[in-house]
Amino acid sequence: MPQKKLAPAIRRYILRFFTAMTLYVIFLVGAVWAFPRYHPTGLLAYLLAILPALPIMAVIGVVALYVTEEQDEFQRALLVRALLWGIGLTLAATTAWGFLEVFSLAPHLDLYLVFPLFCVLAGAANGIVRLNYK
């Protein structure tokens, strides 16, 4: 089978995504390492704590850029559908979990886990919406 060439929009997406994820790992390790050693306070503490969230925000921007740059409208439509499923399922699941937590029927869910949950659900939805178009 001939090697399929990746569309430029996908190549840019992959490059941006891995750049953001590399920064995420560096910032996360940096914050986890620095906090117990230097006990930052005030604004510096807030800045250091929020540092790992910035590349995650960038990933959201990277996905949005890909949606605008993808030239293949059908692929774009499938991705948008998968993202909507991912958003809907994440909101539904975390809202349900929140109420379970209120009534002490579920352990506390740390909010930074919401984004990975969205990634898993949107990824699964991406596979499912494409099943019809093999």
Next chain:
Amino acid sequence: MKNELRVLRAQRNWSQADLAERLGISRQSVNAIETGKYDPSLPLAFKLARVFDTTIEAIFSDQP
């Protein structure tokens, strides 16, 4: 929406991948349009018509 893409491709001996390359889209997208699972936008419909040197109405029909 019904369409004549399969016939038009066959006349030119093009595969779905050939047509996809001419349109700058994926083969999967050509297949979705050809099987009526996805209706293309007007710009893509015009592009298709141009590739086959015909009109949009000659390719697509909204009659069952």
